[in-house]
Amino acid sequence: MSAELNFINAFAARYANDPSLAGVIIGGLGQVMETYVARTSTDVDILAPLGGVPAWTDAAHTVISAYAEALPGKAVILTAARPFTTNEGDDALMAVGNWGAATYSNFGVMCASLSVDSSVFYPPNTLISNYTLTHPCGFQFVSNSGDTQRLGGSLSQAFTTGVSLLQGVGMIETYAYDCDNLNNTALLNSTGSSLLQ
Numbered sequence: 001m002s003a004e005l006n007f008i009n010a011f012a013a014r015y016a017n018d019p020s021l022a023g024v025i026i027g028g029l030g031q032v033m034e035t036y037v038a039r040t041s042t043d044v045d046i047l048a049p050l051g052g053v054p055a056w057t058d059a060a061h062t063v064i065s066a067y068a069e070a071l072p073g074k075a076v077i078l079t080a081a082r083p084f085t086t087n088e089g090d091d092a093l094m095a096v097g098n099w100g101a102a103t104y105s106n107f108g109v110m111c112a113s114l115s116v117d118s119s120v121f122y123p124p125n126t127l128i129s130n131y132t133l134t135h136p137c138g139f140q141f142v143s144n145s146g147d148t149q150r151l152g153g154s155l156s157q158a159f160t161t162g163v164s165l166l167q168g169v170g171m172i173e174t175y176a177y178d179c180d181n182l183n184n185t186a187l188l189n190s191t192g193s194s195l196l197q
Contacts, residue, residue, distance in 0.1 A: 001059065004028040005066050012070035023075030023108070023136060026067050029060050034081035034112055035093065044084055053092045056083050060096045068104035075136035077108045080124035090123045097127035101135050108136030114162050114172065115142045116152030129165050138171035145178050155184065159191045169196045 004027075015021050030036045037056055038044045044052070051058075067076040078100060083089050100107040109131060111124040118139075120129045128137045139162045145155040152158065155178055162172045172191065178184050 001062065004063060008063070008066045008070055016071050016074070021074060023077055023106075024067065024071060025110075026064060026076055026078050028063050029056070029078070030081065030083065034079045035060075035083045036081045038084045038089070040085065044086060047084075053084055053086070053088045057092045057096060060092075061099065064096070064100050064104070064107065068100075068107055072106060075106055075108050076104070077110050077136060077138075080109050080111055080127055081113070082123065093123050094127065097131070101127075101131045105135070108138075110138045110140065110171075110173075112140040113142040114139035114158060114165075115150065116154075116157045116161055118158075118161050118165060120165065125165055128170070129167065132166045132170045136170070137166065138173065139166070140173040141175060141178075144175035145181075145184075156187055159187065163191065163194055166195065168194060171195065 011024075015024075025033060027033065031039070038047050047055075064076070064078065078097065080093060080097065083093055097109055101109075109124065109127045111118075111122075111128060113122075113124075118125055120126050128139070131137055141151065141158060143150040145151060145158075148154070159172065166172070172195065174188065179188065
């Protein structure tokens with residue numbers, strides 16, 4: 001934990017006053033950029049004696065506080081995913097997100113798995129829908145439009161789902177593959193215009 005906190009402080013010392021930095025993704029709460037910690041029942045069993053979900057929750061509070069307090073003028077975004085593949089893990093993610101939003105005005109949530117089939121019944125999306133009108137929130141597509149199976153349909157359909165979940169406020173991160181396709185220009189412009197920042 002001390003290495004993570006040292007990194008956050010060093011990062012903030014360098015960038016907190018940089019006007020070109022609008023926000024940062026909170027790191028250190030999962031195996032990858034998202035908050036995935038235990039992705040299998042074996043992972044859950046291994047982590048239980050090390051503190052399991054309560055230890056993750058405590059660490060999340062510490063790390064979120066460090067980012068939010070070190071970068072008060074910047075959005076600090078939790079890339080939310082199920083930290084543990086259990087109901088307790090889902091409850092912990094919801095509790096951490098609710099706490100972050102109640103405690104820090106610059107705290108926000110994003111989910112990196114937007115697809116046509118995304119809904120508010122997935123805990124990260126619930127947090128986004130709950131806080132998008134008052135906190136920085138958004139999505140990244142689960143894949144580019146070349147992978148229609150993962151995307152669940154067309155880019156236009158996926159944008160429609162995202163704008164609906166965001167209630168017209170927030171951001172949707174789009175893959176370069178789709179941004180570089182001139183056939184998507186009108187769709188990208190109209191979707192961007194429909195989202196308040």
